[in-house]
Amino acid sequence: MLGRAVSDAGLLAGVLADPERAAALDAGSWAAVMAVARAEQLAGTLAHRLAGLPVPEPVARWLADAREAAEQARRTALWEAEMVRRALAPLGCRTVLLKGTAYVAAGLSAGQGRQIGDCDILVPREALPAVEAALIGAGWEWAKPDAYDNAYYRRWMHELPPLIHEGRDRMVDVHHTILPPTARITPDAEALIADAVPLGDGLHVLSPADRIIHAAAHLFADGDLSGGLRNLWDIRCLLDDGAAALEVRAAQHGLGREVTRAMRLAHRVFGAAVPDAYRQARASDAPYLRRLLARDGWGRATRRGTRLGFYVRSHWLRMPPALLARHLWIKWRRGPA
Amino acid sequence: MTDQPSDPPVPTRRRVLAFGAVGASAVVSIRPALAQTAGSVLTCQIAVPDRRGAAVAADGSVVPAGTKGAFPGVATPFTGEQVKRALAGGQLPGTTWESNQAYLKYIRRLQRGQGGFTCFASLQMPRG
Amino acid sequence: MRYRGPPAGALLHAPLDPLAAVFHRPSGTTHLLAEPAPQILAALAGGEMDLDALMATLAVEHELLDATRDALTERLDELAAAGLVERL
Amino acid sequence: MRYRFGVRVGPVSFRVGSDRRAPVAQLRDLYAGYPAPEVGIADHTVRLEAPRPWRRWLRPQVRVAGDFELPGAVPLPARHALLAAEMAMNLQMALGHRRHLLLHAATVEQGGRALVMTGESGAGKSTLAALLAGAGWRLLGDEFALIAPDTGLAHAFPRPVSLKNESVAAVRTAWPDARFGPELVGTPKGTIRHLVAPADSVARMDEPARPALIVFPRFGVAPDIRPVPPAEAFVRLTEASTNYVALGERGFAALTRLVREVPAVALDYPDGATGMAAVERCWAAL
Numbered sequence: 097m098l099g100r101a102v103s104d105a106g107l108l109a110g111v112l113a114d115p116e117r118a119a120a121l122d123a124g125s126w127a128a129v130m131a132v133a134r135a136e137q138l139a140g141t142l143a144h145r146l147a148g149l150p151v152p153e154p155v156a157r158w159l160a161d162a163r164e165a166a167e168q169a170r171r172t173a174l175w176e177a178e179m180v181r182r183a184l185a186p187l188g189c190r191t192v193l194l195k196g197t198a199y200v201a202a203g204l205s206a207g208q209g210r211q212i213g214d215c216d217i218l219v220p221r222e223a224l225p226a227v228e229a230a231l232i233g234a235g236w237e238w239a240k241p242d243a244y245d246n247a248y249y250r251r252w253m254h255e256l257p258p259l260i261h262e263g264r265d266r267m268v269d270v271h272h273t274i275l276p277p278t279a280r281i282t283p284d285a286e287a288l289i290a291d292a293v294p295l296g297d298g299l300h301v302l303s304p305a306d307r308i309i310h311a312a313a314h315l316f317a318d319g320d321l322s323g324g325l326r327n328l329w330d331i332r333c334l335l336d337d338g339a340a341a342l343e344v345r346a347a348q349h350g351l352g353r354e355v356t357r358a359m360r361l362a363h364r365v366f367g368a369a370v371p372d373a374y375r376q377a378r379a380s381d382a383p384y385l386r387r388l389l390a391r392d393g394w395g396r397a398t399r400r401g402t403r404l405g406f407y408v409r410s411h412w413l414r415m416p417p418a419l420l421a422r423h424l425w426i427k428w429r430r431g432p433a
Numbered sequence: 434m435t436d437q438p439s440d441p442p443v444p445t446r447r448r449v450l451a452f453g454a455v456g457a458s459a460v461v462s463i464r465p466a467l468a469q470t471a472g473s474v475l476t477c478q479i480a481v482p483d484r485r486g487a488a489v490a491a492d493g494s495v496v497p498a499g500t501k502g503a504f505p506g507v508a509t510p511f512t513g514e515q516v517k518r519a520l521a522g523g524q525l526p527g528t529t530w531e532s533n534q535a536y537l538k539y540i541r542r543l544q545r546g547q548g549g550f551t552c553f554a555s556l557q558m559p560r561g
Numbered sequence: 562m563r564y565r566g567p568p569a570g571a572l573l574h575a576p577l578d579p580l581a582a583v584f585h586r587p588s589g590t591t592h593l594l595a596e597p598a599p600q601i602l603a604a605l606a607g608g609e610m611d612l613d614a615l616m617a618t619l620a621v622e623h624e625l626l627d628a629t630r631d632a633l634t635e636r637l638d639e640l641a642a643a644g645l646v647e648r649l
Numbered sequence: 650m651r652y653r654f655g656v657r658v659g660p661v662s663f664r665v666g667s668d669r670r671a672p673v674a675q676l677r678d679l680y681a682g683y684p685a686p687e688v689g690i691a692d693h694t695v696r697l698e699a700p701r702p703w704r705r706w707l708r709p710q711v712r713v714a715g716d717f718e719l720p721g722a723v724p725l726p727a728r729h730a731l732l733a734a735e736m737a738m739n740l741q742m743a744l745g746h747r748r749h750l751l752l753h754a755a756t757v758e759q760g761g762r763a764l765v766m767t768g769e770s771g772a773g774k775s776t777l778a779a780l781l782a783g784a785g786w787r788l789l790g791d792e793f794a795l796i797a798p799d800t801g802l803a804h805a806f807p808r809p810v811s812l813k814n815e816s817v818a819a820v821r822t823a824w825p826d827a828r829f830g831p832e833l834v835g836t837p838k839g840t841i842r843h844l845v846a847p848a849d850s851v852a853r854m855d856e857p858a859r860p861a862l863i864v865f866p867r868f869g870v871a872p873d874i875r876p877v878p879p880a881e882a883f884v885r886l887t888e889a890s891t892n893y894v895a896l897g898e899r900g901f902a903a904l905t906r907l908v909r910e911v912p913a914v915a916l917d918y919p920d921g922a923t924g925m926a927a928v929e930r931c932w933a934a935l
Contacts, residue, residue: 123689127664131694134716154662154690161747168589168897175588175644182647235642263462263642264590394650394666394696395716450597450623452632459598460639463591463887463894478723512723514837573898575905577880584901589894591901593884 104393128393140166140209183234206333312358493538566605662686672730693741743891749795762861773868783824
């Protein structure tokens with residue numbers, strides 16, 4: 097066993113994995129499941145999973161609202177992608193949608209009920225200056241007009257500094273690869289773009305295997321796992337859709353460890369269909385599990401120590417020590433943003 | 434109003450149609466109103482600028498402290514109420530006419546992701 | 562340059578004196594339109610044309626007052642920025 | 650959370666959790682006659698919690714938290730926790746409620762027809778609503794008008810009426826047996842006191858009304874009344890709505906229907922009594 101991992105977030109995970117379990121929830125458990133789902137951005141997902149099942153009347157109303165909010169998010173995300181497409185069409189460079197926008201554009205199960213924030217796209221590195229100019233010409237502007245941030249992004253990050261559209265208030269993140277160049281892992285960005293799948297309107301999405309690899313890299317090799325439960329749910333859905341030669345492809349990108357961890361945890365938390373080899377969790381998975389489920393029935397973040405550990409780790413992953421020290425020093429001097 | 438898509442109203446035949454002057458506007462888009470999010474104005478605050486040890490130039494941009502002609506950052510953030518009054522033609526507390534203008538320009542330039550942006554957005558009416 | 566209007570069924574119209582409110586379904590955005598924007602959208606509905614064809618179409622139905630190409634281009638730019646018209 | 654409170658107000662229910670006892674006791678008092686959430690499951694969660702652990706004891710503070718939060722909101726001193734609770738409930742509505750078109754408005758009813766008053770904070774809509782309620786109108790709510798997209802009806806949401814500064818005295822004079830919550834001195838908006846909603850409006854909270862007049866009041870200026878054409882009313886109401894855009898097509902249908910069916914006036918008034926008289930005159934002229 098992996099130690100005590102039952103929490104209110106665990107209750108939500110159980111219902112998502114097996115919607116029939118909802119039948120056993122009492123009023124207090126429903127309140128907890130709803131609050132955790134809100135806090136973890138999984139309300140729309142929960143609503144889709146429970147569609148058609150008998151639930152108490154107030155829950156049914158809440159789920160209907162969540163479904164509608166997700167439908168609105170889907171529409172907005174698709175429209176933003178269309179605006180990006182129109183802006184970049186004259187360039188003729190391959191534009192690959194990533195994350196939530198890609199899931200809804202390709203009609204994947206991971207997109208059902210999903211909240212979608214920014215519009216993430218991947219373009220060839222050499223196309224970056226033209227893409228940047230085209231977006232700015234079409235009404236996007238820098239979200240952070242700050243010299244340090246700009247220099248930092250351009251030098252050390254895998255994306256342009258975020259751009260926001262002045263009329264629609266929506267952010268676009270332009271990536272040229274899926275992990276920062278400073279990270280110790282260097283995925284094969286050219287292969288990601290070359291093997292992307294066309295959607296028919298000129299836009300692309302990653303190949304099935306690369307979608308899983310990107311989601312796993314994002315979850316385990318990049319951030320501090322905040323919002324991680326939602327990301328792990330994405331992975332569970334993507335695994336269900338199937339991907340040929342996933343392990344070989346993951347190894348090609350140097351992300352074999354992250355992808356196998358993703359498979360083990362997606363199985364453990366959400367009952368994802370994975371090969372037998374990944375049905376047994378490892379001792380090293382335990383802290384991830386603790387972090388992913390660190391939420392109580394009032395929607396509060398719990399397990400402060402674990403959270404702090406992953407926060408420090410996220411910086412460690414992104415940067416060599418000397419650069420990290422410099423980054424933290426500059427951030428600290430500037431004070432909290 | 435019905436829920437069904439409808440054809441645009443058919444213009445009367447040979448009606449006079451004006452194109453409007455260059456520079457005039459014929460399209461106003463309704464934006465989400467965080468404004469009136471009851472009470473949000475009450476307690477939010479905006480630091481000017483959103484980092485220590487920087488100053489605000491006359492055009493509202495953030496510049497290093499000590500830049501000639503720039504105004505030092507304010508020690509205590511402004512409250513939503515103070516900013517709201519100033520945007521309506523009043524003055525931020527403890528400012529001169531010039532520094533008030535510079536700070537307000539800074540606030541108007543706040544973007545999503547910056548400290549104080551949500552507060553500022555909640556003070557804003559949508560364009561229109 | 563050619564211009565394409567929104568596909569059939571994409572717009573809901575509600576005339577509100579003295580303007581026209583339209584709801585654009587693909588974006589979920591409401592726009593308030595003043596003359597001549599509704600007339601331009603009506604002319605482009607479900608199809609595409611260039612500036613001259615559009616001008617000619619508008620002239621069939623209306624007596625054009627100050628119909629310069631610059632003014633029409635600017636109205637089209639506005640509609641394109643709002644996502645109601647696509648430049649091809 | 651240690652102290653808990655649940656309440657249903659019209660079509661919406663809340664559960665409030667607090668790490669302090671006092672605000673929950675005050676809420677129980679203000680919402681004494683209200684029903685509990687249906688089958689014990691609330692639509693929205695609100696938390697009243699210390700922003701930092703030591704803020705429970707050292708110059709205690711409370712932070713507005715819950716399902717929906719605004720980053721950058723400043724904590725309030727713990728003695729204003731009741732205000733924080735009311736603000737947090739408003740915020741859940743503003744950002745989370747989707748079953749009705751929400752207008753930041755005070756609404757009163759007479760004969761099954763609703764008068765909707767909307768304006769920026771300071772326009773005097775709460776005070777006018779309280780005065781009208783004292784004069785026999787039924788209070789539907791002073792913070793949000795809930796317009797049902799399918800029927801166009803205004804649903805009641807009769808929370809305690811938040812009154813500022815001199816409004817408290819004005820309402821007390823006009824309505825001697827009004828009941829109030831504790832006086833909250835020195836809030837960012839001055840002294841605030843909550844008027845307990847009249848028993849009649851709580852008892853009839855599930856009874857909607859048909860909107861009949863929209864008023865845009867403006868307090869403290871020379872008296873004036875002018876009709877507001879539908880296009881202007883539409884824009885003003887999108888500005889007064891916290892969820893118009895979020896509702897998408899349903900919001901468009903609901904709001905265009907409202908401004909086409911219901912006449913609107915802009916009403917300037919110098920003081921409460923004049924304002925009330927002017928409102929009654931517009932109402933009688935319908």
